[in-house]
Amino acid sequence: xxxxxxxxxxxxxxxxxxxxxxxxxxxxxxxxxxxxxxxxxxxxxxxxxxxxxxxxxxxxxxxxxxxxxxxxxxxxxxxxxxxxxxxxxxxxxxxxxxxxxxxxxxxxxxxxxxxxxxxxxxxxxxxxxxxxxxxxxxxxxxxxxxxxxxxxxxxxxxxxxxxxxxxxxxxxxxxxxxxxxxxxxxxxxxxxxxxxxxxxxxxxxxxxxxxxxxxxxxxxxxxxxxxxxxxxxxxxxxxxxxxxxxxxxxxxxx
Numbered sequence: 001x002x003x004x005x006x007x008x009x010x011x012x013x014x015x016x017x018x019x020x021x022x023x024x025x026x027x028x029x030x031x032x033x034x035x036x037x038x039x040x041x042x043x044x045x046x047x048x049x050x051x052x053x054x055x056x057x058x059x060x061x062x063x064x065x066x067x068x069x070x071x072x073x074x075x076x077x078x079x080x081x082x083x084x085x086x087x088x089x090x091x092x093x094x095x096x097x098x099x100x101x102x103x104x105x106x107x108x109x110x111x112x113x114x115x116x117x118x119x120x121x122x123x124x125x126x127x128x129x130x131x132x133x134x135x136x137x138x139x140x141x142x143x144x145x146x147x148x149x150x151x152x153x154x155x156x157x158x159x160x161x162x163x164x165x166x167x168x169x170x171x172x173x174x175x176x177x178x179x180x181x182x183x184x185x186x187x188x189x190x191x192x193x194x195x196x197x198x199x200x201x202x203x204x205x206x207x208x209x210x211x212x213x214x215x216x217x218x219x220x221x222x223x224x225x226x227x228x229x230x231x232x233x234x235x236x237x238x239x240x241x242x243x244x245x246x247x248x249x250x251x252x253x254x
Contacts (some may be wrong), residue, residue, distance in 0.1 A: 001053055001062070001218070002028065002036060005228040008047040008205045012038055017119050028052060039063050040071075043158060045175070048075070048210025048228040053218075061218040066155055072214040075150040075160055076139075076230070078207035078237065079169040080182045087168030088123065095168065101146055106135045107163040111156050120176055121158045123166050132156045134163045142241040145172070145184065149211075160208065172207040184237055189244035202237040209234060 004024065011018040013025045028036050032054070039051045039062045053059035065071040084092055084099045094105050112129040114120040133153040140147040146169065150160045158177070164170055165177040172184060183201040187193040214225040230238075 001051065001058060002032060003052070003226050004028070004050045006042055006047055006050045006210075008045055008231070011044045012041045012050060018044065024050065025052075040066050040155065042210055043161070043206070043208070045206035046075075046208045046210060047231055049213045049226045050210070051213060051215070051226065058218040062215055065215050069153055069155075070216075072212070073152055073155070073210065074212035075152070076209045076211045076234075077148050077150060077160065077164065078172045078184075078203065078234070079146050079148055079164055080172050080179060081144050081146055082168045082170070082179060084168060088166040090123075091167055100141070101136075101138055101148070101167070101169055104135070104137050105167070106133070107167065108133050109163060109166055111159065111162055121156070121162050123162060130154070130156055132159055132163070134160055136164075140238075140242075142245065144182075145241060147238065147241075161206075173201070173203055174206055174208075184241075186240055186244075189240055191244075202240060203233055205233065207234070207237075 006012065006024055011021055011023045013023050025038055036052050036054055037059050039053055039059060042048060042050055051062065053062055081100055084095050087095060091107060091109070094102060096102050109123045109132055110125050110129040111121045111132045112124040112126065114122040131154060135151040135153065137149045138146055139149055152159050161171055161174055161177045165174070170178040172178065172182065184203050185199055185201055187196045187199055209230060210228060212225055212227050214223055216223050
């Protein structure tokens with residue numbers, strides 16, 4: 001096996017949306033050989049743990065765990081909690097009485113390709129739809145910004161991003177499913193901040209990171225866990241959110 005901490009913005013492998021772009025697997029195969037294969041995928045914009053297999057036997061064993069839903073995947077995301085009216089009616093009732101996110105929630109919403117916008121997914125049933133289940137847990141709250149852990153039981157394209165958007169809490173800086181008017185600015189957190197005219201958001205990339213992956217080893221058959229540290233820009237954003245709660249009711253869930 002080989003495991004990588006994929007940076008955000010780098011596609012895993014060539015597909016219809018990555019024509020002409022260099023991919024992680026292009027780099028991997030150039031260095032380690034053409035037989036190396038990725039066991040699963042991550043969204044191009046996301047970062048984090050990506051597992052590859054060096055042999056066909058290992059690939060079959062590892063990919064089988066993803067197909068049987070026994071691979072345990074954990075993602076971290078910074079989301080923006082929008083007014084409850086922005087949530088899909090089917091899941092709006094899951095929001096807390098105050099309109100926020102509950103400490104834990106599970107979304108069971110099928111996804112289908114959005115034929116009106118190629119490259120996107122949407123919640124929907126019918127031809128081509130696939131069952132989709134994600135479990136979420138709130139880790140920290142910073143007013144309208146919330147730090148969550150997502151565990152996708154299934155493994156559909158853009159699963160966490162579409163489910164969180166359906167909940168009215170899209171991932172920050174999501175170019176496909178997010179709210180482009182929302183930015184995480186230090187001037188909104190720190191009183192008396194100077195330099196607003198030239199200020200840049202603390203996070204400009206998709207705030208989604210594949211933090212942990214647990215699977216059974218293809219030789220020992222024992223479970224093992226791979227972890228990818230948070231990218232520096234995530235650490236900086238969280239540092240300022242924790243440092244300047246600005247009366248936004250910051251709290252932590254353990």
